[in-house]
Amino acid sequence: MIRAKLLTLGTVAAAVLSLPALAEESDRGHPEHHGVQVAANDGHDHGQEAHDHGKDHGHEDKGHYDAKTFASVKEAWAFLGTATADAEKLAAEGKIEPIHELAEQIGAAVHTLEDKSDMVTGDAKTKLTAALKQLDKAADELHHSTEGKDADATALNLKKVKGLLPLIQGLYPAGAL
Numbered sequence: 001m002i003r004a005k006l007l008t009l010g011t012v013a014a015a016v017l018s019l020p021a022l023a024e025e026s027d028r029g030h031p032e033h034h035g036v037q038v039a040a041n042d043g044h045d046h047g048q049e050a051h052d053h054g055k056d057h058g059h060e061d062k063g064h065y066d067a068k069t070f071a072s073v074k075e076a077w078a079f080l081g082t083a084t085a086d087a088e089k090l091a092a093e094g095k096i097e098p099i100h101e102l103a104e105q106i107g108a109a110v111h112t113l114e115d116k117s118d119m120v121t122g123d124a125k126t127k128l129t130a131a132l133k134q135l136d137k138a139a140d141e142l143h144h145s146t147e148g149k150d151a152d153a154t155a156l157n158l159k160k161v162k163g164l165l166p167l168i169q170g171l172y173p174a175g176a177l
Contacts, residue, residue, distance in 0.1 A: 068105040069112070073119070076112035077169075077177040079105070084162045087142075091158055096149050099158070103143035106161060110136045113168070119176045128171040135164045 070076035083106050087099045113132055120128045138160040145153035169177060 068108045070109055073113060073116050074177060076109040079109045080165060087158050091155050094151065096146050096151055096154050099154060100146035103139055103146055107136060107139040107143065110139055119173055120171055124171045131164060131168045131171065135161065135168065138164060
């Protein structure tokens, strides 16, 4: 009798302990894990089978596209304006595939803003950090919706990206962008 109870308890414990692993496997690649929103480069862990964009998507052990770099905040900001306008035009034409590269490059521009926006200080810096984190997340969602060739999600995620730009612009001192 005791042995049967211990076996049952052990089985239940093993099942409960395996649930987070199963949930993580089923959620892999989605912007929400276990009810917690995550963004690119926010320190979330993809587990032992780490998500490598090059390997996961057949891009021969490298990122999807050559990494774009920006020398300054002004250069990154100008690119964001051009890239979102280009992406909107492509989306209107039903061309999702080219937006994929733009989404990755938008992410690179956001990282430049995160790294080089020393001219923003005080309360505006705190707000900028939060807004850039949202923009990074929106760019990541845009990237993933283009990978899935989901035109509706791509259009929605593009609106999220574009909608954050005026908020971010308003946090910079005049002439900084």
